Amino acid sequence: MSLPSFINWIDDQQSHMVQTTRDWSNINSGSHNLAGLSHMAKTLTVAFAPTGGEVEILASDPMEITDGYGDISKIELGPILRITKRPHANRRVLLCGHMDTVFGQDHPFQVCRAPKDGEMHGPGTADMKGGIMVMLMALLAFEKSSECANLGWQVVINSDEEIGSFGSARVLKEAAVAAHAGMLYEPSMPDGTLAGARKGSGNFTVTVKGRAAHAGREHHLGRNAIAATAQIISFLDGLSGKRQGFTVNVGQITGGGALNVVPDLAQVRFNVRLEAIDDQAWLLKQMDQFLNIANDQDGIHAALSGGFSRPPKPMTPELDRLFALAASCGDDLGISITHVATGGCCDGNNLAAAGLANIDTLGVRGANIHSDQEYMITESLTERAKLSALILHRLAQTSENFFSKEAK
Ligand SMILES: [Zn+2]
Incomplete structure (x- = not known):
């Protein structure tokens, strides 16, 4: 089937996507590097400006930690980026990502290597700066669609996902309650398999x-x-x-x-x-x-x-429906969309617990995350951005009955 022109536009963005992901991955944004996270938030603010959404930078709540004597204290966390477009539309999607990585300033893994053999190694390339790039390009493409006016969206990018999202839990929950469907940009498996149920x-x-x-x-x-x-x-x-x-x-x-x-x-x-x-x-x-x-x-x-x-994220009828919609978008693009249960968890668990059906591995294809062998598969930048843009387009066309959830 022929694809809408705004989907094909994404193909022209490949080299820009690779270069920008590389630049972002070279900014250290370990979960406790507040200066790096603030730098990242400002960089993303500029990058997302062309989407036309209203941009806010919010403070995270402090996080409680237990020291070696069992005493509990609070630490400051990095900022949360929130971007909102058409908040009064009848159908609303929440797109979530995290700008933090597991690599602190003292970790030896700091710099992206030049792409080679279709892969780019670097801190956060897959988890999830490449994913944020996929999200951004999907939104830019979707905003070129004639049906974009039917769908409101909100982006939330937090700074503490890798340490449990305690400081962003409040903002995430508020966003989940206000949306009808969720899209998150954790990496998929190298072969493109997504995560279904999560522990x-x-x-x-x-x-x-x-x-x-x-x-x-x-x-x-x-x-x-x-x-x-x-x-x-x-x-x-x-x-x-x-x-x-x-x-x-x-x-x-x-x-x-x-x-x-x-x-x-x-x-x-x-x-x-x-x-x-x-x-x-x-x-x-x-x-x-x-x-x-x-x-x-x-x-x-x-x-x-x-x-x-x-909390655990089980498969639900709403999530099954969302996966079926994603799979039909995959069919149009010639890629097979399947999912498997996993013991890993992410913000998708918390959004599901707040009542929001969400697919949480719409980011790049990649592997070896949380290690100095992390890489993303570069061709998946455009491939996955097209998938997300098509999902947004399909959600904009879907009857409101598709969303069994009452959003506030
Ligand atoms: Zn992640």
Whole structure:
């Protein structure tokens, strides 16, 4: 079938898309690099200006962190970019991305290599500066369509996705409630397969305090925080598999010091993944019961902090419909659109929990994300931008009944 001319326009943008993605990836925007994130937000503001949307730069809420002593403090996060066009249209789409990467200023992986063999290696090329480029080009193309007036859209690009989106949760939820369908720009698999259902996730810390004593003279007076923590770790590890798809990953332990001192402080940090939302309450109850037993020991005090940041994202009839629409757009472009369940999670989980059906891997095709081998497949920039532009176009043409959701 012949494609609308605004779709074919995207083909002419390939070299511009590669070069701009390269420039963006060369800006360090690690989740804690506030100056870099601010630079990135300003750069994106300029890049998105031609879409004609109203641009706002919002402050994130501060994020709570637990230090090595179990004390909780708050840290500042980078800005949120929000762009809104036709907010009063009857059909509204939310497009989301994140400008932060997992690579801090002190990480050796800082610079993009020149594209070679159809791939471009660099920090954030796939996750997700290439994805933001796909989103931008899809919007620019869609705005050339004669039917664009039927569809309102909002873009939200946050600065803290890689660390759980605690500071942008409020803005994301507000945007999810106001929209009828969601499009997110995490990378797809190298072969183009998208993510369907996603597990939920939470990060926790248990801080255990005991009593210090001389290991030789008064060992009996000490209360060993490391030994108590070891029991807790063994308990946590045993929870994996107790519920369908439920896992605990003990990721970090710290504690103790000199070998002739009974240690009075130890800490374990762990990540939980789950398929069923009820498993959140189940885990908290298990932890409560076990920590009560731990705390019955003389001189031991164990406390849990942290929480669930991403609820599970199940397949729903609304999401099935959205995937079917995306697949039919793929057919028009000659690409097959399929999806698989994954244990990974992203802002798509949170938007789904706020009631917004969303496809969350509409970004570039790429791989090895979160490692210094990250790359994107350069031809996927135009390929995926055309897919998104066509999805927007189709949503603008679809009857309002397509959206079973009542947006506010
Ligand atoms: Zn990402």
